[in-house]
Amino acid sequence: MQNPTDMPKLHEILSNRIAVNILKLLYEQEMGEKKGEKKTYVARLSQLQSLLVLVDPPLSAVDLLQKAELITTEILTGVQQASPEQDTLRQDAPEQDTLPHQETLVSITTKGKEFIESIDHLIEIYTGEMPQKNRKRFFISLELSRDEKRILLALCKLVQQGGVKQPTIKLLTQAVFPSQPLAKKLGLVEHLVNKLEQLNMLHQKKDKKGSYLLVTPKGYEAVANEYTKGIEL
Incomplete structure (x- = not known):
């Protein structure tokens, strides 16, 4: 476990819209909150970037969540097939038809799940809504300031x-x-x-x-x- 003094401040997490939404996506994927949805325990960083419609990979948000022990990450290294355009550019090395490839895999921790559930509970208290079992929780941070x-x-x-x-x-x-x-x-x-x-x-x-x-x-x-x-x- 990390030294508490090295942990990010709570407000750093709550004020980071992208970090909170990453955590929310991971939670919903693992819990399979949508009807008929298959549970997913690991998400690719590129997948999160696509779902949140981000221009760049959310590296700083992922790093923040990892330091807070709300998620874990793993680097998957492999190869991918070269595209036709890449093959054309690499005609000088025809024997190499694959390219190195790295993908970051992200998963939510137990602490992360408890964290997002606590946020949803606070929203219910604040808005006066009664907790509903299996209700699809909502994103709290997509609304612009x-x-x-x-x-x-x-x-x-x-x-x-x-x-x-x-x-x-x-x-x-x-x-x-x-x-x-x-x-x-x-x-x-x-x-x-x-x-x-x-x-x-x-x-x-x-x-x-x-x-x-x-x-x-x-x-x-x-x-x-x-x-x-x-x-x-």
């Missing part, structure tokens, strides 16, 4: 209403915090943009002229109600 929605909403308005084709982070900061000094809020906006990109709500694109932002369809959907009704956050 007010600031995250403000970022997406401002970006949508810059593009759709302002006609800005390539909005930058600086321009976005000025739109969200028009009465604040740019230097004071730029770091916060950069942090929120990075979080939203991990959630596939927006992308940061780069070209010869610099870096600019694009809202994804998922990002538009997240603020569609506020945008169409002209609601200010």
Whole structure:
């Protein structure tokens, strides 16, 4: 068992949306909560990335959960068949028709299961809902914060209403915090943009002229109600 002083703080886990949702997915897969669903005790990291619609593998979230002893990981090493494109590029070595391959396998611990059950129980207490046996638990952390929605909403308005084709982070900061000094809020906006990109709500694109932002369809959907009704956050 890990030294308690080396464990991540509780708020680090609870405030990490991706980490909580990874834990939730692993719990639901192992418990087989959906009717007729086969129980799965191990998940591939690439599978979790796909299910959570993430741009990059959630390595930092997995590392956080592992340090908290809420999950365990195992590296599976093997080979995979080379694709036709790779075969074409490797005609100089035709005898090598396979490529090295690594996959990270993730499984939830008993502590992890108790942790996610406790979170669901707290939600039931807070909302006043009566516990229901075999009720499909819900994700607690996919809802965007007010600031995250403000970022997406401002970006949508810059593009759709302002006609800005390539909005930058600086321009976005000025739109969200028009009465604040740019230097004071730029770091916060950069942090929120990075979080939203991990959630596939927006992308940061780069070209010869610099870096600019694009809202994804998922990002538009997240603020569609506020945008169409002209609601200010």
